[in-house]
Amino acid sequence: MKKKLLCFFLCVLLLPLGVMKSAGGDGVTRCLLIGCDRFVSMPDTEPASANNVETMGALLKDFLPGEVRIQRYVNGPGTVEGFERLVADTFRDANDADTALIYLSTHGLLREESGEERVEFLLSDGESEEYLEPEKLKQVLDKISGDKTLILDTCHSGAVIGCGGNSVNWFEDGSCRVLTSSGALEDSWFWSTTEDIYRGTGYFTAAMDCALRSSDFDQIDPDGDGKVSLGELTLRLRAIHGASTVYCWPENSDAPLFRMMDDRKPTNRFRAVCFDPLEPQDQKVVQTMHFRIEENMRLEFHVIPSYNGAWDFEHTVSRKDTEKDGLIRMMKVGEKQKKIRNPRTNFGKDGRILLQLVSTKVDGSAPIVEAGKVMSLEELDSLYQDGELIQEETDGQTEQEES
Known part of the structure; x- marks a missing residue:
């Protein structure tokens, strides 16, 4: 198996604070999944981001309750303006009873500014590219009505919530709950094989898939309420994902993210x-x-x-x-x-x-x-x-x- 450093590899997953509300039929969960594999200034990552998008899409379809609408976008947008427009179009009809989910898989870069670490995310369609700064990401998410949760699978992703280094928590106001795959000073990784060019994915995304589909109920839902909270998911990921350290904000959050089902469809062995x-x-x-x-x-x-x-x-x-x-x-x-x-x-x-x-x-x-x-x-x-x-x-x- 060939191992590659996905240095600055990013997945951003935006989930709603109250995603379980849709189980009662009082809201819609809209999902926008974006994966960038082709770049101008950084190494290509095919097929990792595309496979991450497919993996997350299947997870959301199976484990989010209520009405779920999923849109996938691979290789693009290549500009911050394009990202902002895509988000606005996807969640234009959202209201306070709805939930929003955005998943972004791409490169990320750690910069030091005035003694603080900052992570920026590379938007690319293979021909044009721009970095999305954390304050701009926060501004874009704040425009979405309803509940939100942000999940980052990236090198240095903990920098956005001040974990694992000297960095600022951009979401300290509680506008989004956040799950990150690594600390501010850690890399994130993906794997691929030389035998099959279509196989390969991010370790963290694969760990989420395993955690939800293949854990015993007492491992992923220890309180037995039939829901998987942000805190429960974080603890399970820390138990089976060793390549980087998983963090969440708020810490020990009991906000429900997913539902558990008796009839799950494991994709691993x-x-x-x-x-x-x-x-x-x-x-x-x-x-x-x-x-x-x-x-x-x-x-x-x-x-x-x-x-x-x-x-x-x-x-x-x-x-x-x-x-x-x-x-x-x-x-x-x-x-x-x-x-x-x-x-x-x-x-x-x-x-x-x-x-x-x-x-x-x-x-x-x-x-x-x-x-x-x-x-x-x-x-x-x-x-x-x-x-x-x-x-x-x-x-x-x-x-x-x-x-």
């Missing part, structure tokens, strides 16, 4: 994946994981080192799971528990590695990045001292210290 806390074993770090599969498949563990604070995908090490059925290497349907052990010396000066679980069909085709987890010596050392689990006493009882 794993179900209910979860990772145990790290454990030491001699001079190795052990990661235990659990998941369920409902079709025979193969599994690979991709171990990505960190260098100077960034994931070094060019030096990914792939390890094949050894489970076999007779002479054929594959995992059969059922509940699974797997362990991977990495020597402490593999963690380098940064003291961390990224573990990704990649499934394929039994013949090795059609790879899917199922989940990711950061393994860090800092996490391990916060749990164990001299090989012993750190305990703390509370009111006469002994509890495990949380990492």
Whole structure:
């Protein structure tokens, strides 16, 4: 599998604050999904943004309640004026009972201005391009009537809500709820393959798809109310998306975004994946994981080192799971528990590695990045001292210290 840095890769998803209101029939949810893959000054990203748009469109169709209208726009607009006009046309008939959703997948750029980090988003149709500044984005969204939520899948996307760096929260007034795929100083990534030019997507967008379609209900909807809130989605994404840090605003928001259904349509092969806390074993770090599969498949563990604070995908090490059925290497349907052990010396000066679980069909085709987890010596050392689990006493009882 070929890994590419989607440096400054952006997806903006604008969801309504009260998206669940439409379940009662008192509003329409309008969705505008924009993906830019062709650029003048930056590397092309095909087919990542186009596939992100399709993935999000399917998610919104399946998990948004009530009347939902979805418009897709790939490769464009190439100007800020064109973006503003497209948004105005899409939401022209919106009123206070409605909800709005905008999804934008493109490059983003981190700039420093007066000691503060700013992220700007590159609008492009392959022939013309302009950067959309955060204050202009805020102005455009403020003109839309009804409830709104903004979701960003981008390098440095946390900069728009002041997370992960020295940046301004442009949405502190509460006009939009915001979900971002990364901190202000983090990159965001996509994957592609050399075998199939049509396959590939952003890690974060794929993680949203897995979180909603393939998590057990108690993982994605722990309060059991049948709705997935912004806070619940954020926690689940942090549990299975390791390539960057997911943030949301307001923090721990209980605003409902999606509905849960008994009849979901999973697009990946794993179900209910979860990772145990790290454990030491001699001079190795052990990661235990659990998941369920409902079709025979193969599994690979991709171990990505960190260098100077960034994931070094060019030096990914792939390890094949050894489970076999007779002479054929594959995992059969059922509940699974797997362990991977990495020597402490593999963690380098940064003291961390990224573990990704990649499934394929039994013949090795059609790879899917199922989940990711950061393994860090800092996490391990916060749990164990001299090989012993750190305990703390509370009111006469002994509890495990949380990492």
